[in-house]
Amino acid sequence: MTEDELYARLKAFEGRPAATAAQGRDPVNQPMIRHWCEAMGDTNAAYTGPDAIAPPTMLQAWTMGGLSGHSNGAGRSTAQDELFALLDGAGCTSVVATDCEQEYLRPLRPGDTVTFDAVIESVSPRKTTKLGTGHFVTTRTDVRANGELAGTHRFRILKYAPAARPEPQGEQGDPKPLRPRPVINRDNQGFWEGVRRHRLLIQRCTACAALRFPWLPGCNHCASPDWDTVEASGAGTVFSYVVMHHPPFPAFDPPYAVALVELAEGVRMISNITGVPYDKVRIGMPVQLEFLRVDDDLELPVFRGSEA
Structure with a gap:
């Protein structure tokens, strides 16, 4: 398939629904508002009390299905899956979020029932970035509260084929760059x-x-x-994690997993996961503390996981 033929097929997805009359998993509620405000450090009085509203930037949060997705699958369209499968087949197997835009029309209040419609708004021609070459896909979601339009969320991703990693520069025997010091x-x-x-x-x-x-x-x-x-006993589990691909840093060798580990004692700390490939790290994975010497002057606590 030529590049022109591929792009013509991608453009055909513009205007197709990604979700129709889908419903948020929960009504707007005060506990989620509180958690959001605590995470963001936002103490605005408008988000507490009997007349509380939800922070406007939570607009997308009420439409998200979480790790298990929307349980009934209501409103789900196959168009986005088909689009991504087409891009995967063209070698654009990696994805990164690039930006979002939100427009607010009315505040969301505890008790509001959230429904939404999403459409594949645009697919760009093939673009070349530092990450690689691929296509930007923009999805527009119209969010309604009790049937009334409350806001619009545009979310843009790049589906791309990773660029070849450059050969290391410098004379043979150059010292390895040091990791940042704590x-x-x-x-x-x-x-x-x-x-x-x-x-x-x-x-x-x-x-x-x-x-x-x-x-x-x-x-x-x-x-x-x-x-x-x-x-600490050293026992813990992976509470959350992210796989770092970009930006590159001389002392690190991406991709690698960085996890928020919940220790057996109940506190959490951020560290690297060792012992398993980055793509095998999972939430809930048991891990055990070990100490990793990264150079002559620095040793760090890390956590070893097990695929079993």
Whole structure:
């Protein structure tokens, strides 16, 4: 298939529905609003109390199906799957989100039932980027609250064929670039001293016994400045993760997995996952602490996973 023939087939998807009369998994609700505001650090009073509204930027959140998707499949169209399959067949097997645009027409309030329609708005000609060559696909979603249009969300991705990785430059025998050094200060010095002794130390408030990580100068539960430490067992599970492909950094060799690990003690920390290929990392995967020496002067706590 020539490039012109492929693009003609891709253009034929423009205007086709990606979802029709689909319904959000949950009504707009205060717990999700609270979680969003806590994650964003947004303390605007408009999002609390009996007259609360949802933050406008949550528009897309109410339409998302989560890891398991929308349970009844209502409103789902095969057009987007067919489009992506066509791009995959053309070698554009990788995907990256590039940008989104939102327009707000009315606020969403707790109790609103969210429905939405989505359409494949545009597919670009083949473009060349630093990541590789491929096509930008824009999907427009019209979001309704109790049947009334509340906003529009445009989401753009790039489906691309990864560019060949450049050959390393420099003379043979050039020293390997160093990983960034951690910033060690009076608040976290004890943590890094523990790492040097192959101990993963968690702060514990001596007033209320709350555990905290990363290390902080005071308790975020009771504000007490007094604390001691407990040593983590090293057992944990992958709570969430991301696979890093871009941007490249000289001391790293992408792709690699970076995970938010939930320790057996209940706190979470970010670290690398070792022992399994990056594409085998999964949420819920059991992991075990180990210490990785990355160069003569730096050793880091990482977590080894197991495909089994």
